[in-house]
Amino acid sequence: MRKAQVTIKEVAVKARVHASTVSRVLNAETRGMVSKSVADRVLAVAQKLGYSVNPLAAGLRTRRSRTVGILIPDLTNPVFPPIVRGAEQTLASAGYVVVLADSNNDIHNARNIVNNLIARQVDGLILATAHREDPIVEECLSRGVPLVLVNRTVEKMPIPVAAVTTDDNLGIRLALEHLLELGHRRIAFVGGPQTTSTGYVRYRAFLNALKARGMKADKSMMVNASAFSEAAGSEALSKIIASSDVGFTAVVAANDLLALGCFDVLLANGLRCPIDVSVTGYNHMPFVDRFTPPLTTVHIPHQQLGIKSAELLLERIEDPDAPARTIYLQPRLIVGGSTRAIGANESTQRAAGRSPTR
Amino acid sequence: MRKAQVTIKEVAVKARVHASTVSRVLNAETRGMVSKSVADRVLAVAQKLGYSVNPLAAGLRTRRSRTVGILIPDLTNPVFPPIVRGAEQTLASAGYVVVLADSNNDIHNARNIVNNLIARQVDGLILATAHREDPIVEECLSRGVPLVLVNRTVEKMPIPVAAVTTDDNLGIRLALEHLLELGHRRIAFVGGPQTTSTGYVRYRAFLNALKARGMKADKSMMVNASAFSEAAGSEALSKIIASSDVGFTAVVAANDLLALGCFDVLLANGLRCPIDVSVTGYNHMPFVDRFTPPLTTVHIPHQQLGIKSAELLLERIEDPDAPARTIYLQPRLIVGGSTRAIGANESTQRAAGRSPTR
DNA sequence: GCGCTCTTTGCAATCGATTGCATAACTAAC
C-alpha cells in the first residue's frame, strides 16, 4: 500500500498557521514575507513530518513543471549517453528533472513523444533528432516551447533555433588533411544520411576541403549511406568498390559506426586496414582505440555538448524571447592505427599500435 | 511566448456540454456512460481544438502520474543503454513515460534522486543501482512504492523485492569451464565490488565452480576490484601480479570493463593475450568482438532485462500487494580471441580471429 | 488617543482535471 503523502495542510494545522503561510515559508522568494519565528516553527514541523512539496500540484498552479524533455534517436549509439549525462547533471543542479525518450530513429515515434512531453508540461526540450527540414521542430517553435537542438541542427527556419553542434567543417578537414599528409591522394568518402545536418555538412565539408587543396572530387568514390550504422556503412563502401574497382587508398567515413562497417567490407574484400587502405571515422566513440585496428577518428566533446545545450535551454526557459544562439564546439583529430603513410612497410605499422593511455 | 493550452472547459463550452461529460467521453472506461451522439460531438470538438489532457492535472486528482522512474549508476557504461531502451519501449507502449536519472555511482545522489522521483509521484521505480544492503531500497519498500530491481539485487530484506537478474552462477561457470576445457589450471579472478550482488555472486560462483570440479581456490590469485571500471580492473590484476608473480595462465574477470583493465596490465607486463594469458569478461558489451583481441565474454540479454523489469513493474503497479517475484535470465558464453588452448601455437591463434558476423 | 504606514497572516480563488451524487429525461410496465 502506497503511504499517503504529507500535505501542506497537515503542516499548516500542526504549525498552527494557514496553508498559505506554509507555502510562503517553503518558497525561497516569499520566505521574507513571514516573520522569522513563524518560519522557524513551520520549517521544524515540515521537517518532522517529512513533508516535501508535490511538484505536480505546484506545477499545475504555476505552469512550470521543472521538468525538461530530452529526445535522442538511439540510446544504444555510444555517442548519446555522454551527451545525455552532461545535460542531465547540468539540469539537475538547476533543480530540473530529465524525462528521457528514445525515438528509435522513427519520426512518427518522435512526433508522438514530443506531443506527449509537451502535454506533460515540460518546461523545455532538448532534441538530438533534428532533420535538416523538421516539421517537429517547426511545431515546437510555433507552440512556443523553449527548445535547444544538440549535435544536429536544422536549416532555414522562419525563426532562428538555439543549437549546440560541433564544427564539422573543421572536423572533416582535419581527417582529410591527415590523410593527405600521409600521402593519400585517392580518397573515398562514406557519408551519412543527407536529411540530417551532420550528414549533409560533413559531405559538403569533404568536397570543400578537397577544393581548397585544389583537388577535384571523384564522385564515383563518394556514397552517402542511408543511416549512421555499421550495416549502412558496409553497404555504402560495397557500392563504391563495385562501381569503381578499388581505386582508393583511404576512406573518410562520416561517423565511427560507418567506419566500422567499412572495416568489415575491406576485410571481406581481402584488403587490410591500414596496410592497403586507411580509414578515418568521426565522433570518437568510447573504446575505438581498442579496436582492430584502433580507429583514427575526430573527437567531439560529447559531455560538453550536453552541458552547453542544458545551459542554453536554461537560458531560454528564463527568457524565451531572447535571440536564439548557436554554439559551435571544436573537434580534434585522434590518430589511431587505422591510418598510415602510403607505402609504409609492415614494421612501421607495428610501431603504430594503440597507445597505452586511455 | 508559450501558447495557452486548450482545457477541458473550452471543449465543454464549444460542445455545449458540461466539463464532466467531456471527461467521461475522453476516458475509455467511462465512455459508455454517455450517449453516442454527445460523445461524437465532444470528440469532434476536442479534435478540432487540438485538445489533449493535462496529465499533471489528471494525476493530481487520480494520484497516478503514468510516469515511471529509472535510476542507473552510470549511463556511459554500455551495459545500461540497452536495458533502459528495453524498459522504455515496453513502458511507452503501456502509456507510461520514463524519467531517467543517472546517479553517477554516488549513493548520496541516488537517495536525492529517488526522493525527488517519489515526490514527483512516479507510479513505480526501476533501480539498477541496488547494493546488497541498500537503505534506499528499504525506504522505497516501507513507503510502499512499486519497485523492481534490475541487474543487481539485494539481500535479506524484511519484504521480498521484485527483481530481474541473470543467473551469474551459471555465467561464471560457463567462463571457468571454457578455460578448463582449454587446459588452463591456474586461473586468476578479478572480481567486482562485494557490496553489489553482481560482484558478490560472481565471486562466490567462481569459488563454487572450482569446488564443484574438485579444485581448490588459490586466494592469492583472487582480488576484488573497488569498482566495475577499467582502472579498478588494472589495479586489481596488478596486485595479483605483484603478490604472486605470474602464476596464472588465465584470468576470469567479473565484468568486461575489468577485463579491459586486465588487457592493459598484461600489455604493460609484457604478457600477450591470449598467447601468454587468456582473459574472459562478463556482460558482452557492444563491440567487444572488435577489440584487440576480441574478448571472450558472457552474454547477458540486456534488452530482455529491461523488458522484463518493465513488465514486472507494470504488474506491481497493477497489484502492489501481489508477492514479489524474481526473474532469472540465462547468460551464454561468447567465445572470442582472448582465450586459447594452453600450448597452442601462433598459427592456431590466427585462425581464431574474430568472426565476421555482427 | 488618533490616524497612518508597514508588516504579517489569513481568506478564497485558481490551476485542469476526475468522480460521487443528484436530477432530469426517457422508457417500460401496468
Place this chain on the structure above:
DNA sequence: GTTAGTTATGCAATCGATTGCAAAGAGCGC
C-alpha cells in the same frame, strides 16, 4: 396516466499547491 426503473447529464467537491487581496496587528509620530 401514474409509477418505477433506467440512462444520460450536470453540479460541486476534490486533488495539493500558489497568490492577489483583505484584514489584523504592530509601531510610530503628533
